Amino acid sequence: MTRRILHIDMDAFFASVEQARNPLLQGKPLIIGGDHSDTRGVVCTASYEARTYGIHSGMSLAEAKRRCPHALFMRGNFEHYRNASERVYTILESVSPCIEFASIDESYVDITGSLRLFGGENAIAHHIKDTIRKELHLPCTVGIASNKLVAKIATNEAKPDGYRSIENGKESAFLRPLPVHKLPGIGPRTCEILESLGIMTIGALADLPSELMLYTFGVNGYLLQRAARGESSSEVTPFSIPKSISRETTFEQDLLDWHRIEQTLIYLAERAGYALREQRMEARCISLKVRYADFQTVTFAHTCTEPTCIDSDIIHVLQGLLPKAQKRRVRVRLVGVSLSSLRYYSPQMSLFGKERSEKWNRVLEKVDQIRKRHGFELIRMASSIGLGRRVCLATPSLSR
Ligand code: TTP
């Protein structure tokens, strides 16, 4: 049976939340990311009024000020955005239990089983849009199609404050005239290559001989072409926020060398911190786990006043907990770190006002980008380098 997938994305989300809270901001070019005195930050988002000046997410605040000196600038409040996001989620839950939370302002909902109950997909789309408008005073855009990919592109095409539904069987016809960069997964580099080959539209991409795609882009070429034809089998997978993120390892030989144990713990903390940031989460509770040679296992936990995703904060807490584990003069078999009390954060937002955190945040963002490209081992804390350039743990997945 063909499914019907609804995609929803809030319009200029952070800026719209601010405009809903303060009517004086409505209809004005509004930029979230930093106030007038901030010179180094970047734009988190801009209201649609500000976008007419060419301002967009990721642009430096300085450039945004140059383009629109009379725009209003705000640092924003992530707590408000998280609350609004949770309330949108509750409204979506009233339509279907099958919801995939894709980002703070974007979700996929499988509405196949709800169509009859609500009297069709148009009724569902309008019900969602109207309820969000009435209860939260926020605009959003909805796209509906037979799969997630086409539903998302439909949303993008209908923005802002719109609704677009693509009938089953019309996916390819809808995509064909669109420029190639509208296909999710086509970055500037791929776009450049395609355009140099004279491939300007998604339709032209769909028509290319498959061998050429495979030759030029490898397996990705095959996937790109499937997408260009409007084909996607990715299902809506309901996502729940993970309870904790842990990294632990068993030593090859039981150890009494606490210096070595600490170095390993620092390495594991860096791995856990990296995983935490990848999920765009931060943790309030940090625990140390130690299993001794006699298999007695202890955990010591610390709850921070403010959640963090910064390696040095996590390591500092663990170093504070270590003396508790050192009280037993027994060899250690396993050591681990667990991060819990997790919540979402915005890399550009949550650390406002804390200069040290801001600095670390910027450094870690760069570090994580390099690790994504070249592997985790390329950059590590000096304090874990004692383990060697390439760490080899008994837990193979952590040695990669
Ligand atoms: P988006 O949905 O990408 O953007 P948007 O909702 O502001 O605008 P649109 O109408 O085009 O959907 O992102 C959602 C929120 O995430 C956005 O309001 C602010 C935040 N965000 C950042 O903090 N940094 C970024 O680089 C991006 C892209 C978004």
Ligand code: MG
């Ligand atoms: Mg959005």
